[in-house]
Amino acid sequence: MWRFLAGVGSALALVAAGLFLFRSDAATEKLPPPPAMAAALPEVDAPLPDDPPAATARTREQKRFDRYDKDRDGRITRDEYLASRRKAYAKLDTNGDGRLSFDEWAAKTTTKFATADRGRDGALDAGEFATTAVKRKPKRRADCPPATPAAEES
Known part of the structure; x- marks a missing residue:
């Protein structure tokens, strides 16, 4: 029975410690970047836009439509629709x-x-x-500037 009570007591102690750490002021304090990184960061005066630009579904669909509509008459004929399949077939028919x-x-x-x-x-x-x-393409990564070694202080 005493093991059970010790386990419950230690669990409550861990929860209390977690609450103490998450509510402390040190966790919300914002620190400036290190001097080496601060020099590499560009200064931006204009705020970022609220919504990033994005392609609409209509834009993607229009691009797909344009790939098939070879004569640009606003209509896709059966021959235009099957042209890509004919090319693929011709490649296979050696x-x-x-x-x-x-x-x-x-x-x-x-x-x-x-x-x-x-x-x-x-x-x-x-x-x-x-x-x-x-062979799969690697996931896109953000292009970050190379890290500069910290200058030795004398």
């Missing part, structure tokens, strides 16, 4: 006979497998298979 064989359709995958199969044994081990993973 012999130009108007029909896709399985090998033409799977050419990219076949090439990827052949490139990954370093041992040329017709099978991929775990290390070879790992090289076939889709």
Whole structure:
């Protein structure tokens, strides 16, 4: 029973300490940036706008419409709509006979497998298979100025 009471007491003590830390004035005090960073920060006189500019759904949809409307007549014909598919099909139809064989359709995958199969044994081990993973773009990062080393004070 005494272990239970000790656990409850320590939990209450932790909650009280947390409340004390969050309500202290030290937590709300704003400190100026270090001198090395203050020199690198640009001075801005104008306040930032309330709402950042954003593309509207209409703008994105208009861009998509314009990609298909090749003759710019404000209408998308069936031929305009299917033009991108015809181009993709023509790239796959390497012999130009108007029909896709399985090998033409799977050419990219076949090439990827052949490139990954370093041992040329017709099978991929775990290390070879790992090289076939889709390469994803890294997430966008903010471009920050490089950190300048702190000047040595004498």
